[in-house]
Amino acid sequence: MKIRLAAAVAAAVTLTGGCAVGESTDAGGAYPSKALSIMAPGSPGGGWDTRARGIAGALGECKVADVDATVTNVPGAGGTIGLAQFAKRTGDPYQLMVMDSVTMLGGIVNNKSPVDLSTLTPVAGLSRGPSAVVVAEKSPYEDLKALLDAMEAKPHSVKWTGGSLGGPGQMTVAGLAKGRDIAAKEINFVPTAGGGESMNLLLSGAATVGIDTVAELRPQIEAGELRVLSVDSEQRVPGIDAPTMKELGLGGEAVSTLAGVLAPAGLSKEQQQDVIGLIDKVRRSSCWKQVLERNNWTEDWKPGDEFGKVLAEQRTQVTAILGELGLGK
Amino acid sequence: MDVLGNLLDGFGHALSLQNLLLAMLGVTVGTLVGVLPGLGPATTIALLLPLTFVFDPVGAFVMFAGIYYGGMYGGSTTAILLNIPGETASIPTTLEGYPMARRGRAGAALATAAIGSFVAGTISTVVITFLAPGMSNIAKLIQPAEYFSIMVLAFVTVTSLMGDSIVRGLSSLFIGLTIGMVGIDRMTGQPRFAFGVPELYEGLSVVAVAVGLFAVAEAVSTAAARHRPAQPPVTVAGRVGMTREDWRRSWRPWLRGTLFGLPIGSLPAGGAELPTFLSYNVEKRLSKHKEEFGQGAIEGVAGPEAANNAAFSGVLVPLLTLGIPTSATASMLLIAFQIYNVQPGPQLFDQQPVLVWTLIASLYIGNVMLLVLNLPLIRVWVKLLSVPPALLTAAILTFATLGVYSISQSVFEVLIAYGFGLLGWVLHRAGYPVAPLILGAVLGPLMEVQFRRALAFSEGDPTVFVTRPVSLVILLIAVACLVGPVVVRRRTKPALPAG
Numbered sequence: 001m002k003i004r005l006a007a008a009v010a011a012a013v014t015l016t017g018g019c020a021v022g023e024s025t026d027a028g029g030a031y032p033s034k035a036l037s038i039m040a041p042g043s044p045g046g047g048w049d050t051r052a053r054g055i056a057g058a059l060g061e062c063k064v065a066d067v068d069a070t071v072t073n074v075p076g077a078g079g080t081i082g083l084a085q086f087a088k089r090t091g092d093p094y095q096l097m098v099m100d101s102v103t104m105l106g107g108i109v110n111n112k113s114p115v116d117l118s119t120l121t122p123v124a125g126l127s128r129g130p131s132a133v134v135v136a137e138k139s140p141y142e143d144l145k146a147l148l149d150a151m152e153a154k155p156h157s158v159k160w161t162g163g164s165l166g167g168p169g170q171m172t173v174a175g176l177a178k179g180r181d182i183a184a185k186e187i188n189f190v191p192t193a194g195g196g197e198s199m200n201l202l203l204s205g206a207a208t209v210g211i212d213t214v215a216e217l218r219p220q221i222e223a224g225e226l227r228v229l230s231v232d233s234e235q236r237v238p239g240i241d242a243p244t245m246k247e248l249g250l251g252g253e254a255v256s257t258l259a260g261v262l263a264p265a266g267l268s269k270e271q272q273q274d275v276i277g278l279i280d281k282v283r284r285s286s287c288w289k290q291v292l293e294r295n296n297w298t299e300d301w302k303p304g305d306e307f308g309k310v311l312a313e314q315r316t317q318v319t320a321i322l323g324e325l326g327l328g329k
Numbered sequence: 330m331d332v333l334g335n336l337l338d339g340f341g342h343a344l345s346l347q348n349l350l351l352a353m354l355g356v357t358v359g360t361l362v363g364v365l366p367g368l369g370p371a372t373t374i375a376l377l378l379p380l381t382f383v384f385d386p387v388g389a390f391v392m393f394a395g396i397y398y399g400g401m402y403g404g405s406t407t408a409i410l411l412n413i414p415g416e417t418a419s420i421p422t423t424l425e426g427y428p429m430a431r432r433g434r435a436g437a438a439l440a441t442a443a444i445g446s447f448v449a450g451t452i453s454t455v456v457i458t459f460l461a462p463g464m465s466n467i468a469k470l471i472q473p474a475e476y477f478s479i480m481v482l483a484f485v486t487v488t489s490l491m492g493d494s495i496v497r498g499l500s501s502l503f504i505g506l507t508i509g510m511v512g513i514d515r516m517t518g519q520p521r522f523a524f525g526v527p528e529l530y531e532g533l534s535v536v537a538v539a540v541g542l543f544a545v546a547e548a549v550s551t552a553a554a555r556h557r558p559a560q561p562p563v564t565v566a567g568r569v570g571m572t573r574e575d576w577r578r579s580w581r582p583w584l585r586g587t588l589f590g591l592p593i594g595s596l597p598a599g600g601a602e603l604p605t606f607l608s609y610n611v612e613k614r615l616s617k618h619k620e621e622f623g624q625g626a627i628e629g630v631a632g633p634e635a636a637n638n639a640a641f642s643g644v645l646v647p648l649l650t651l652g653i654p655t656s657a658t659a660s661m662l663l664i665a666f667q668i669y670n671v672q673p674g675p676q677l678f679d680q681q682p683v684l685v686w687t688l689i690a691s692l693y694i695g696n697v698m699l700l701v702l703n704l705p706l707i708r709v710w711v712k713l714l715s716v717p718p719a720l721l722t723a724a725i726l727t728f729a730t731l732g733v734y735s736i737s738q739s740v741f742e743v744l745i746a747y748g749f750g751l752l753g754w755v756l757h758r759a760g761y762p763v764a765p766l767i768l769g770a771v772l773g774p775l776m777e778v779q780f781r782r783a784l785a786f787s788e789g790d791p792t793v794f795v796t797r798p799v800s801l802v803i804l805l806i807a808v809a810c811l812v813g814p815v816v817v818r819r820r821t822k823p824a825l826p827a828g
Binding site for chain 1: 469470471472473513515516517518527528530531596597651652653664667668670672673674675676677738782783785786788
């Protein structure tokens with residue numbers, strides 16, 4: 001599905017005369033001077049879509065720029081259908097794509113995509129969505145160490161559930177297992193389409209343990225239905241009484257996904273700086289701060305080539321882990 | 330019993346002039362987007378989300394509830410009139426609704442769909458009103474083994490769809506199962522029947538397949554028959570609405586459809602596909618007019634439409650009580666909640682009573698509005714069928730193409746729809762029923778994934794299906810459905826040769 005949503009408010013702002021809008025860009029003239037197109041390579045309502053609409057909304061409502069932004073959804077094949085389309089738009093700084101590192105890199109490997117991220121222009125890493133390892137309230141496991149002990153003794157008896165096959169959740173589990181010398185193929189991980197399905201598996205007692213984003217899990221955590229063993233983030237997550245993997249000495253094994261924005265290949269350094277400048281203003285706006293808060297995301301600003309470096313590093317990690325899991329062959 | 334008090338409070342908030350107008354607007358917009366190809370209710374709510382900045386939460390939710398119900402009902406209109414199922418859950422409606430329309434009974438089909446949706450929607454809303462918090466506990470009882478057993482039951486009842494020849498019926502079913510296997514296996518990442526084509530990695534879109542098998546095949550069939558005497562335009566037979574006989578044949582399917590739709594829709598992995606197909610199969614089994622099925626039996630519209638609407642109401646249970654959206658439309662509603670800084674979940678009823686009860690009250694209002702709007706519209710829709718068949722066929726083909734393209738934005742899927750159109754025509758000419766094919770394509774992948782999950786969780790022990798009591802009971806019912814008719818037949822007609 002693909003929708004064009006010219007952010008209504010942005011349109012209204014433009015109609016009422018855009019002179020009072022935004023600060024001028026200092027780098028080389030008037031970027032952006034025409035409408036931007038932001039691609040979300042997933043369906044409406046998903047994480048990538050929320051991020052794309054968040055950026056479009058900030059451009060309009062918070063008057064970051066006096067141009068329209070259109071969000072297009074091109075879902076399919078782990079985001080690689082959208083990626084293949086996006087890669088063709090060489091040299092156009094008005095085309096942006098939202099993604100997040102591990103999910104998209106995994107999608108590329110799993111779907112044997114001929115296009116990868118290395119040719120695209122990195123704009124910025126924006127945010128991370130912490131994930132949590134949870135068990136049902138009746139579970140005997142009180143901490144992650146005990147769970148990993150059980151897993152080491154009898155890998156199949158610890159049944160994991162989480163998001164998609166080869167997604168960030170499964171990779172984190174693979175990382176944790178590796179730390180205990182458990183072969184990746186021994187892990188009993190049941191992938192789901194996320195949210196509801198994995199929650200059902202956890203609450204019904206079918207799965208031993210689940211891994212998902214804090215945003216998805218929070219209502220059940222607050223209601224006391226789920227117990228958090230650990231969170232995968234830099235700092236503890238407000239309102240959740242559980243140690244981070246780092247505190248438990250397990251941080252090194254987790255590959256944590258970084259959400260960000262890419263532009264097509266073939267942009268000049270100046271053009272790249274223009275886009276980075278624009279996204280920098282977006283992330284400083286109060287609209288974007290609300291988006292972060294609403295989705296339990298934390299900011300992680302990595303402009304330009306810093307983001308490119310993260311992508312290159314994680315590409316190696318992701319390919320290695322997926323190879324061990326027997327995926328992408 | 331403060332549920333009633335809360336509900337009345339909810340009505341107090343929802344029944345302002347502004348909110349009633351918004352409900353009317355929502356139902357109208359919803360019906361329109363349901364009828365027009367391409368814009369589903371989820372997309373419409375996505376487009377209208379910015380309105381949440383203008384209205385108070387109550388107003389916005391009243392309108393969204395209207396769109397939600399209207400879109401669902403509008404989808405059945407194209408299924409009945411044009412043979413185009415807009416979504417998987419409308420496929421069973423197409424099976425009987427379109428033949429009814431061809432026989433000049435479109436008015437009755439639309440009416441039983443509208444009234445059935447209203448009955449199911451109202452009953453479901455009443456049940457949700459009183460039981461929603463408790464219903465979320467169902468989620469704790471149902472594991473993959475139970476889901477699998479429910480699927481087995483659905484497949485066992487499929488025998489009623491087989492038509493005259495078991496061999497042809499089974500062939501059709503297995504073609505469907507194969508179609509369902511196309512794409513990347515979600516448990517192992519292995520591509521199946523994808524032949525290296527990236528567009529096939531996500532599997533074949535069931536909507537494109539169904540639109541092909543029904544709408545495009547119909548157009549091909551008309552074109553192939555052009556040397557035969559032209560069919561006269563469809564004339565409305567008898568009265569436009571439902572006759573006394575129609576009412577008598579519809580009310581039980583409505584109630585049974587609700588009975589399937591609500592509990593299955595309330596499950597976090599339930600959805601609307603399973604109950605609508607189950608309802609269709611069961612109605613065919615129970616009907617005293619079995620010979621009419623495939624030719625336009627009203628039970629085959631009444632049951633699935635009620636099941637569809639009940640399932641969509643059921644979707645609100647996991648959404649409100651667990652914070653889990655189980656359909657695209659539900660996830661848009663969840664986003665709307667979050668824009669108002671409301672997080673649905675187990676504590677929602679305690680933390681946001683006004684909002685929840687107003688939403689529930691607006692569901693009642695939306696249901697009534699839907700009926701008020703759509704019953705008079707039936708006369709308008711029925712007129713559509715009086716255009717000459719050639720023009721109608723052209724319109725069907727146009728709408729089918731537009732619909733598939735605008736849902737997917739992909740020429741590839743349009744080609745799939747056309748390919749299945751040809752296949753559907755060939756199957757039809759050769760006397761193969763298409764209903765088992767669609768059922769296999771829709772339920773096959775669901776059943777497979779639940780089977781493999783159940784085994785993964787039992788560490789490979791297949792007895793999990795019979796050691797869990799709920800699963801065992803459902804499997805026993807399935808066995809009874811399969812064996813029962815044979816036994817009964819032998820007892821009552823001992824003279825006939827067994828078979």
